[in-house]
Amino acid sequence: MKKILRIALWTLAILLMATGSLAYYVSKQMGSLDAMEERKERFSALDYYDPDKDEFISPEPLPYFPEQTTGGNPGPLRFFKTSPNAPGFPLPKQLITKRDFSEIPSDFAVWWLGHSSFILELDGKRILFDPVFGNGGPLPFILRRFDVSPIKREELPEIDIVIITHDHYDHLEAATIKFLASQNMEFIVPLGLGDRLQDWGVQKENITELAWHQDKTSGSLKITALPGIHYSGRSFNDRNKTLWATFVINGADKNLFVSGDTGYGGHLKDIGEKYGPFDLALVEIDGWNKGWPLTHLFPDQVIQLCQDIDAKLLFPIHWGVFDLALHPWDESIKMVADLAAANDIELVTPIMGEKVIPGLSLTNNWWENPKIDS
Structure with missing residues (x-):
């Protein structure tokens, strides 16, 4: 029983370490931003920045109609898979240095x-x-x-x-x-x-x-x-x-x-x-x-x-x-x-x-x- 518990604890520790490492890696890919108050101070005078939402504003709003999406399932899980729309062979290219x-x-x-x-x-x-x-x-x-x-x-x-x-x-x-x-x-x-x-x-x-x-x-x-x-x-x-x-x-x-x-x-x-x-x-x-x-x-x-x-x-x-x-x-x-x-x-x-x-x-x-x- 003690052996099983030790294995379970080691497994949990490894999973926590892996999850933490993964989260840290992802955070470094994002890149940090200034604090919200600093952004507001810098950008509030612009007519395409909303200080209440702390967001820049597109010239036109971007609608999303999932029911009108063509080509398959638009969910995020597709980005984890090899695309069925990929060419299936290397595209021509000139390798350069x-x-x-x-x-x-x-x-x-x-x-x-x-x-x-x-x-x-x-x-x-x-x-x-x-x-x-x-x-x-x-x-x-x-x-x-x-x-x-x-x-x-x-x-x-x-x-x-x-x-x-x-x-x-x-x-x-x-x-x-x-x-x-x-x-x-x-x-x-x-x-x-x-x-x-x-x-x-x-x-x-x-x-x-x-x-x-x-x-x-x-x-x-x-x-x-x-x-x-x-x-x-x-x-x-x-x-x-x-x-x-x-x-x-x-x-x-x-x-x-x-x-x-x-x-x-x-x-x-x-x-x-x-x-x-x-x-x-x-x-x-x-x-x-x-x-x-x-x-x-x-x-x-x-x-x-x-x-x-x-x-x-x-x-x-x-x-x-x-x-x-x-x-x-x-x-x-x-x-x-x-x-x-x-x-x-x-x-x-x-x-x-x-x-x-x-x-x-x-x-x-x-x-x-x-x-x-x-």
Whole structure:
């Protein structure tokens, strides 16, 4: 009897230690935030911040209709499983290392790293957007990638600026920020998000937080944060405590729009009128579902966005890595490609890891024969 009791106590102790370790690990993936009173003091003057709820406010509320969700069960348990919508084979990619980048960044080039992660070279600056190289959740087995990234974070070239659009796990990865924290680079993020970065080791003086319609100049570049219809949060109790943003990157000769995550709304025409036209729009195309109709762009809205902001080229992002919206991995890109062709919008669709100069480099519909190209 004593032996059984000892085994039970040891088992309980091990379970408690494992649970505690797991909870600590998850908490470190979240990143800390300022106290509520400090946030209120900083943000209360903004008309898109509610001090009573301590929340930033989307330009339009985000409805959720679980009964209208298409594609299967939208519950959180799906993120623990291998997606039935995954391709089932490695997607074509060009594996790259820091040796594939020139010592001095070029005037204009883009490397899509999968999902919303990409490297932009513009006017001699190298900018890294929403870098995520692992899975898309707070634990290694949550929201698994379809396949490995074309580059390891340890192989990133020298980066001048890191831009984060919002703090969701598929856009902001704690391990990558910790890796970059000690390097000499600037971080540009929406309001409130700097607290998380500081918790992961980034020095406060290296962080610029932007409100909507605020900008930061770096050399010849002017980087402006703009509204989006979306939300933020990394746990059950921090929804909308930090801001989210779309971005305009204006250089000496190029004007670029980066959608981040956004639903469709009148803010896009406003952006086009005030900041357009655009030489290139890097726009999310995947994540849409009738169950959450304003949280992401539907394929036809991707095209409408390009027309609203007067974009010459469309570079689809936010696809090809995670199953976020319960539809086949290639459904969105097929629909967007067909709609773009019907509306005379030129696509830039490199494989992951491929360097392109938008407007000059030729790309093709590689998703139509992905096994052949891989």
